[in-house]
Amino acid sequence: FESGVAFNLEFILDERDILLETIKDFWRAFVYPLNKERTDAILDVFAAPESLFAQVASILNKANAHITPQINLDDVWK
Known part of the structure; x- marks a missing residue:
């Protein structure tokens, strides 16, 4: 029957490695360019x-997660 779904799908049971790579990409994009x-x-x-x-792994899979910074970085970096 025609389901419209490919038969060669790969299921990922443990997303830890993918999420860690995402954090590393974020780090390279946003932390590396900062001044000392x-x-x-x-x-x-x-x-x-x-x-x-x-610190963030437990909330990454929550669809309705809302992160509120405890401090304003603009105030810290003045």
């Missing part, structure tokens, strides 16, 4: 992309 002062501020909280991943 801002990079140091980030590194004080998250020593590496893996530590950021550890």
Whole structure:
């Protein structure tokens, strides 16, 4: 029968590696370009992309997750 779905689909049971790569891509795009002062501020909280991943992994799969920053980075970086 015609279902419109490909038969060669691959199921991903553990998304951890994919999510970690996404965090690493985010890190490269947003942390690497920062100046030293801002990079140091980030590194004080998250020593590496893996530590950021550890903090956000539990909420990444929640469709209605809402993240509210505890501080305004613009105020910190003035």
